[in-house]
Amino acid sequence: MAKKPLFVSLDLGTAYTLIYVSKQGIVYNEPSIVAYKIKENKIVAVGEDAYKMIGKANKNLRIVRPMVDGVITDVKATQAQLNHIFAKLRIQQLLKGSVMLLACPSLITDLEKKALEKIAYSLGASKVYIEEEVKMAALGGGVNIxxxxxxxxxxxxxxxxxxxxxxxxxxxxxxxxxxAGNVLNEEILKFVRSQRGMEIGIKTAETVKVKMGSLAKYPDERSMKIYGRDVVSGLPREVEISPQEIRExxxxxxxxxxxxxxxxxxxxxxxxxxxxxxxxxxxxxxxxxxxxxxxxxxxxxxxxxxxxxQPLLAVINGTKKFEQNIYDQLREESFKQKSNKEF
Structure with missing residues (x-):
């Protein structure tokens, strides 16, 4: 019996990139952010390290989100990001001849699917499968699909x-x-600007959403102080916002x-x-x-x-559960090819 190829799955999310490797588990789970040195066009940070630079990068750095609204907006940045990640994980050699499963949003076009496949093949995959994120999320979320x-x-x-x-x-x-999550962050940012006259960064807006975002009253509700720049004077200041305001x-x-x-x-x-x-x-x-x-x-x-x-990990956990299905498909394809040759 032929040896099974290595199974690798990727959830290339707008907010986070997650990678699962067979028998190793989830080997990567960090923000989908890349920081470049503009002059050399060279990656200086990826993931958490690049995320820390948002709103604080100097004029020599460019912060890029390779995925926007669930689709690849910068193919080169995505490829560079993944090459950087796999090199950091030291598993580049293992990818040769691997089988890759990529989770994608429902809105993705055939052209965008081909871009995803091209990236996977460039990483060394011998076979690439693409499944909708929502299907993988259901499987990972505990639903019997x-x-x-x-x-x-x-x-x-x-x-x-x-x-x-x-x-x-x-x-x-x-x-x-x-x-989705990014739009909620932007709405919080706009609210603080229009109603409180203060500019805040997207990271602050996300912190507000995570810490006090709610759609119903919850125990021990408390207001939160946030910091930014006054719209009129341009000087640093603070404001206090309540859970009820964020709910609305x-x-x-x-x-x-x-x-x-x-x-x-x-x-x-x-x-x-x-x-x-x-x-x-x-x-x-x-x-x-x-x-x-x-x-x-x-x-x-x-x-x-x-x-x-585990809602945050639902998609990648779903791809993990789908691993056997992929091997079954490979076995069927191999059997058909063998039968056709014999015929």
């Missing part, structure tokens, strides 16, 4: 939110919207995700809609960690709602 019973999954990542109905191992219907900001964007969910349900076959009424909604992705979001969806949609297992 192979059941004939319909399941409604909402995967809220950094750049996009995917809403899908899954049954019998595949997606029946899915829709995507470019509203977040609800505007979350309402658009709920509207998308309603549109998906309107196009769902009646039998599967009946299953969803019983099975409810599963929320995955980093935005699923906002306090009270499951109750908010449940009350608004009048459907039981739960947060999937």
């Amino acid at each position: 192979n059941s004939p019973s319909g399941q409604l999954i909402i995967d809220m990542g950094g750049g996009t939110t995917d809403v899908a109905v899954i049954a019998s191992g595949d997606i029946v219907i899915s829709k995507s919207i470019k509203i 900001v977040l609800k505007i964007s979350i309402a658009k995700i709920i509207d998308l969910t309603v549109r998906v349900l309107e196009e769902t076959p009646p039998e599967l809609a009946g299953d969803i009424f019983r099975n409810g909604i599963t929320l995955c992705g980093g935005t699923a960690l906002i306090k009270g979001i499951d109750k908010y969806f449940g009350d608004t949609m009048q459907l039981p709602t739960k947060i999937g297992d």
Whole structure:
């Protein structure tokens, strides 16, 4: 029996890049950020190290997000980022002849898929598979995707939110919207500027979202002091914001995700809609960690709602669980090729 090729899966998210290697587990989980020295066009930092430079980089540095709204905006930066990561992990040699699974958003075009495949092959892969993130998120979030019973999954990542109905191992219907964690950060930033007259950085906005973002009142609510630059005077200052203010900001964007969910349900076959009424909604992705979001969806949609297992890791955990499926597909392909030759 031929030796199994190494299985590697990647979740190239807008906010985070995650890499899983067979028998080693998740070997990389850091922000999708690359810092370049402009003059030499050379990478000086990737991931956490580059993230720390946001808003603090000097004029000689360029901070790049290779993925925006779930799709590759800079192919060269993505390739350089992955080369840098695999070199740092010292597993470049292991990638030769490997099988790679790439998770992608529902909105991705055939051209963008080809760009992903090209990057994977350049890293040494002998075979590349692409699966939708929402399907992998469902699997990683604890949903039995192979059941004939319909399941409604909402995967809220950094750049996009995917809403899908899954049954019998595949997606029946899915829709995507470019509203997710990054948009929530931007809305908080805009709110502080317009209502408090203070400029803050995107990292501060994200900290506010993570620490006090909620869609329902929670125990020990407290206001939070944040720091920035006064819009009028340009001088440093601080303001205090309350959880209630942030709730109202977040609800505007979350309402658009709920509207998308309603549109998906309107196009769902009646039998599967009946299953969803019983099975409810599963929320995955980093935005699923906002306090009270499951109750908010449940009350608004009048459907039981739960947060999937390890929502931040749902997609990469799903690819891990999908590993055997990939090996099964390879075995089938090999068998067909052998049969055709014999024929």
